[in-house]
Amino acid sequence: MTAIPQKIGESRLLSATSKLEKWPWWILAIALAAVLIIFAIITSPFYQDAFNFIKEGVLTTIRVTIIAYGLSMVGGLILGLGRVSKNVVYYNLSTLYVEVVRGIPMLVIILYGAFVVVPLSLDLLNGLGAWLAGFAPLAGFGNALQSFNIQQVDMASRATAGLAMGYAAFEAEVFRAGIQSIEKGQMEAARSLGMTYFQAMQHVILPQALRRVLPPLGNDLIAMLKDSSLISVLAVRDITQLGKLYRARSFRSFEAYNTMAFLYLSMTLSLSMLVKFIERRMSREHQS
């Protein structure tokens, strides 16, 4: 009995020193850098100038990221269900898409989406419209489809479509892994109660799988925020494009790129903290 309090005291002493070792010093470094940049933005007219110019791109970056992420989730779920499907056509089409798209650089996928897939889809819509215009009750709708024009679709939307196309392949693999991580007995139990395959997916497998893949999905959101900088090659005025423009205008590379990096880092770090928070809450929920 007497040995126990002594032991607690010892471990406290140890943990006090090890706490100092485990302390996340890198956060301190980042915080310090952030304070320096913020200080520079407030005090230095050059930094102020760069910041005011580039900050206009923040909204574009966020908007493109959120829309492309939403689209890639929908596409990824459809493809992911195909990856675990027993239907030969569905499985092979999904796998083909995933393997092809994952093997091509994201920048190429964005260019391809913006300049090939989106115009081609519009051509198809026009063709469909011309066909529908022949039917009296659908003529109005057909004419509307026919009048769609590639000039009406701005570069930001085309770039967003490209980004979503690329990420759909990655999300598909996340969903596939999540679905396959659920024990086989769950599907068997659901089917043995008379549910169809899709009822079992919807009510039993996916709710569990989604909970498990939330952390990787969160990481992909962060990755997509970073990859959204690629759309600057299409002259979409996001953070990167405006930073490049500012540097070209002022030749102040330091100010331009420091501000860019600062803006991206503040967004990605807060997002990753959010993901960690959700992860911790979920694991606690799972234990109870």
Place this chain on the structure above:
Amino acid sequence: MSTSPDPIIQIDNVFKNFGKIKALQGVSTTVTRGEVLVIIGPSGSGKSTLLRCINMLEHPDSGNIVVDGLSVMHKDTNINQVRAEVGIVFQQFNLFPHLSVLENIMLAQRIVRKRKPEEAKQVALQQLKYVGIPEKADAFPAQLSGGQQQRVAIARSLAMNPRIMLFDEPTSALDPEMIKEVLDVMVELAKGGMTMVVVSHEMGFVRAAADRILFMDQGRMIEEGSPDSFFNNPREERTQAFLSKIL
């Protein structure tokens, strides 16, 4: 009560291979309404496979199985309709961990039987009472003991009002002190007239409820008979060898 044979499951010359493993090699038997059939045999003898063929979790390679007038091999048979009439309880319980006990029992009632939530809830509470754990309605599977989980699994199947209940080694994954609470429910169910096919080596259950015993080895039926004749006068050598090991 009824002495006239009223077949509810007819298994006719069923074969099933898993690659090179011959799981079932021409098994035939008939289960009559209200009968409790217990299948025993060494591991790998095909008894679980036979059970899983009855509700089409496995597809026989050849032969036929007719469940309550519907052939599970026939293309026009709606498998989900058959499955809704045949409850199965697994060794690993397979409760849905993301749903509460009540929701576990309500889910299939609502989407397969199309019952209204209030009705499904009432049936669920009634079945929970039947298996003896009405107080666990709002708990989650992870908060229950193995025996309680298995009883919820039984309640989940019973809530569909099945005509047949299959049990695939329902007590094999349980701690010894929890086996009895599950067996008690099963005996109660058998006494209530439920048609049951049970894969189990629990002699307590066999003695209390079995009408007929079927002994399988290497995908073949070796011997079948009433518990009395089966245990006291086994005809086959293979049966005698098996019984001498487990009794």
